[in-house]
Amino acid sequence: MADKKGEQMYTRPPKLSGWDSFKIFLWNSETSQFLGRTGSSWGKILLFYLIFYAVLIGFFSAMLAVFYQTLDDREPKWKLEKSLIGSNPGLGFRPMPPDSNVESTLIWYKASDKGNVQFWQKQLDEFLATYEKENNPNYNNVEQCIPHQKPSKGKVCDVRLDADWQKCVKENGYNYDSPEGGPCIFLKLNKIYGWNPEYYNSTTVPDNMPQYLKSEIIEAEARNDYKYVWVSCQGENPADVENIGVIRYLPKWGFASQYFPFENVDGYLSPLVAIYFEKPKRGVLINIECKAWARNIIHDRTDRRGSVHFELMID
Ligand SMILES: *[C@@H]1O[C@H](CO)[C@@H](O)[C@H](O)[C@H]1NC(C)=O
Numbered sequence: 001m002a003d004k005k006g007e008q009m010y011t012r013p014p015k016l017s018g019w020d021s022f023k024i025f026l027w028n029s030e031t032s033q034f035l036g037r038t039g040s041s042w043g044k045i046l047l048f049y050l051i052f053y054a055v056l057i058g059f060f061s062a063m064l065a066v067f068y069q070t071l072d073d074r075e076p077k078w079k080l081e082k083s084l085i086g087s088n089p090g091l092g093f094r095p096m097p098p099d100s101n102v103e104s105t106l107i108w109y110k111a112s113d114k115g116n117v118q119f120w121q122k123q124l125d126e127f128l129a130t131y132e133k134e135n136n137p138n139y140n141n142v143e144q145c146i147p148h149q150k151p152s153k154g155k156v157c158d159v160r161l162d163a164d165w166q167k168c169v170k171e172n173g174y175n176y177d178s179p180e181g182g183p184c185i186f187l188k189l190n191k192i193y194g195w196n197p198e199y200y201n202s203t204t205v206p207d208n209m210p211q212y213l214k215s216e217i218i219e220a221e222a223r224n225d226y227k228y229v230w231v232s233c234q235g236e237n238p239a240d241v242e243n244i245g246v247i248r249y250l251p252k253w254g255f256a257s258q259y260f261p262f263e264n265v266d267g268y269l270s271p272l273v274a275i276y277f278e279k280p281k282r283g284v285l286i287n288i289e290c291k292a293w294a295r296n297i298i299h300d301r302t303d304r305r306g307s308v309h310f311e312l313m314i315d
Contacts, residue, residue: 138267182277
């Protein structure tokens with residue numbers, strides 16, 4: 001026996017062609033090896049990986065479960081000052097210029113050109129569609145609120161695009177194709193979970209606020225109707241002020257208090273203010289800056305907080 005083994009050790013293994021050696025690698029009938037391993041070796045390896053991945057999946061799921069325990073579906077974990085977005089809301093405007101230039105803030109159209117005007121009207125149609133009853137899947141949460149009266153728990157206040165918006169309604173094409181008047185631009189305050197405005201009153205109006213707005217707040221306070229995040233828009237340079245002409249704010253001068261704070265209730269509608277330019281000068285570029293006013297809104301143009309800048313040009 002020992003002899004035989006020794007003999008075997010010294011015989012050269014038969015030289016095999018590439019294909020033959022591959023066939024033997026696939027299935028070696030002498031040693032019962034499949035792909036270089038016996039059945040029990042394959043079994044052990046399979047068992048090892050089975051246990052290995054099971055433990056890995058278990059560990060990963062456990063960690064994920066622990067992580068999800070710390071989160072809430074409705075409420076951000078980090079709020080207001082503690083969050084990255086902070087507690088100073090930004091102001092946004094619609095319609096937005098075409099996507100081809102993301103940096104652009106220029107609203108430029110030819111009032112007499114139907115196709116040109118339609119682009120902006122369509123943008124607004126799409127933006128305002130979310131405010132329509134039919135498009136709000138949570139319309140049962142929407143209440144018709146009395147000004148400055150908060151909705152019931154778990155409900156939200158309606159933003160009705162009705163006759164109060166005057167020329168800034170869909171039926172009027174938001175006044176973009178008017179031969180004389182200017183367009184309506186909608187302003188929206190960015191939503192910040194749990195943010196409550198600190199409203200200005202007659203004793204707290206800041207010095208840098210436009211004079212007409214100061215008077216408006218004092219009058220509003222006398223009517224006990226002062227709880228707004230006020231909005232003011234102005235031409236940026238003296239020439240812009242002259243070119244822009246009269247600016248009107250619809251339906252009110254600001255965002256009313258019943259819409260705050262935003263607490264991610266289903267169906268929530270962000271309040272809007274439409275600014276309507278009565279008779280802006282044609283054929284010139286006009287720089288406009290709009291600001292939102294509350295004691296806890298700090299204006300910072302470089303950071304785009306509390307204010308928004310855009311240009312208007314009507315040919
Ligand atoms: C105005 O607001 C300040 C700060 O919230 C408050 O202390 C003050 O009483 C208010 N004044 C009036 C007249 O309501």
